Amino acid sequence: MKARIALLLSILVVASMILTACPAPTPQVVEKVVQQTVVVEKPVEKVVQQTVVVEKQVQVTQQVVKEVVVTPTAAPTASKAAQFPLAKIRVSTGGTITQLDPTKTIVAPAGMVALLANGYLFRWNVNHDSLPELVDKYTIAQDGLAITMTLKPNLKYSDGSALTIDDVLYNWDRIYKAAITDKGLTKDVESLTALNASTLLWKMKNPAPDFLQYLGRIFLQIHPKAKIESDPKYFEHPLSSGPYYVKEWIPNSNRALLEENPYYVNGPMAVKQIEIVYVSDLTSRVLQLSQGTLDYVNDLPLGTAADYPPQVKTFGVPIAGTMLIAINAAKTDSPLANNDVRHAISLAIDREAVAKKAFFGIMEPSTGLIYPGIPEASNALANGGKRDLAAAKALLAKTPYAKGFKMTLMTWGQRAGWTNGVLVIKENLAELGIDVTADPVDDAVGIDRQNKGDFEAAFVGTSSFPLSVYMGFFSKGGVWAETWGRTKNEPLWDLINKATIETDTAKRVEMYHQVNQMEADDMWFIPVTNRVELHGSRVPGDVYTFVKLSQNPYVKTLADALAGK
Secondary structure, three states: OHHHHHHHHHHOOOOOOOOOOOOOOOOOEEEEEEEEEEEEOOOEEEEEOOEEEEEOOOEEEEEEEEEEEEOOOOOOOOOHHHHOOEEEEEEEEOOOEOOOOOOOOOOHHHHHHHHHOOEOOEEEOOOOOEEEOOEEEEEEOOOOOEEEEEEOOOOEOOOOOEOOHHHHHHHHHHHHOOOOOOHHHHOOEEEEEEOOOOEEEEEEOOOOOOHHHHHOOOOOOEOOHHHHHHOOOHHHOOOOOOOEEEEEEOOOEOEEEEEEOOOOOOOOEOEEEEEEEEOOOHHHHHHHHHHOOOOEEOOOOOOOOOOOOOOOEEEEEEEEEEEEEEEOOOOOOOHHHOHHHHHHHHHHOOHHHHHHHHOOOOOOEOOOOOOOOOOOOOOOOHHHHOOOHHHHHHHHHOOOOOOOEEEEEEEEOOOOOHHHHHHHHHHHHHOOOEEEEEEEEOHHHHHHHHHHOOOOEEEEEOOOOHHHHHHHHHOOOOHHHHHHOOOOOHHHHHHHHHHHOOOOHHHHHHHHHHHHHHHHHHOOEEEEEEEEEEEEEOOHHHOEEEOOOOOOEEEOEHHHHHHOO
């Protein structure tokens, strides 16, 4: 990999080091076509063009990469006072920035924009604590059935217009009624009303221990009621009450430029502008981060951690998720509708091999639906998730598919290692007589096909705290339960309902463990590994990073950057 980077870097224009407190030069965009030659010697196991292969002879593969080279910003100065604020950073994302209306599906790349360029009642800090943003103070009744929140005074949008309590009520009502809303996360809300011009009252049907965490998600964005109602294209040029606003962006494009919101209640920020760009080719992400035309990449090829210059810091970021095979329960004519078939597949998967070959050991084998390291996680898989091919064959022999069958496994091909994971699983299941067709697609295509139910099974990743995962996968209104996978399960839903209102932590965790086991018995979702991304950064002081155990981008305020917090 080092040789490949050196070869391509010698072809590209040498760029300056990045990040300065002075205004950045106007970017000069040049398209170049670079020819990449990768030689695999005998015998070796490598990832070539993000494909897991075992070579038995010399193979030469050529790939044409369309490079977009942008003039980098200058190198940072020494002192913090001079260094911050940074004029601009460029951040890579793994897909097109589709649309920003929260009543429609927002996939991860657009989610990055939405989280930075919107105001929220509460926002997660870097440690995943949900803290007041537009809210000044709040109280929770002793019985948990009423939550009072007072808005901060003189709140404004990015154009200087006033943010009102009516905007909050309007957005809550609009988004809550949307078909895509994960109703499970809001099921305990009875009503939201205004007590006066600055005070909100949430009335709850039941105690909701996770409600404030929920408010830190992408869901409840605050926008001006009047503009939404008067402008059908408002979400193509939205205002913001958050740290940034959208300065330049076209729906379904590969770039968005965010500018610091001068009226942000917690500002000013440590970075004045953030340019988010879709770099589809993984090798191109490596090159641009190495030469300084990208400042932060949140999904690098996982085998490249040691291949960057000293100015680049690389690190694994667990994003509160699990890589899994999600099966479309609506495909009742598929062999995957058979419970024994699903369990045979789970037993045949070599999770250690997937973690090592596809994800270079940065991820760990899963033993259940919930990612490890938190109390809600538990070992729910047969044989502890270890491969048992003999048991898998014996189980499959009890089904009408003893001689095997064909299946298609879709995945999001631009995500680092995901296609490789499918290829390792394909090898595993071939020993069971199951012929897997790998089907890597772009993020937007994958979402569209899931919305239409146009898939048999998909190798995908979760990224959220346990309650959100459970609600989405199993609950009434959950996107997997009722739209994508049709995996309804009433007993599971009832147990989740009880767990969400249980205020005794130990009892609640035990209920979650029962949910994990019930899911493992159903096996509509086959856990494979936990989910970790390889990130790379040139940004000083970690002023741009990600919230721990989430996909939420996080930018420090100028005050925190200067204080070294």
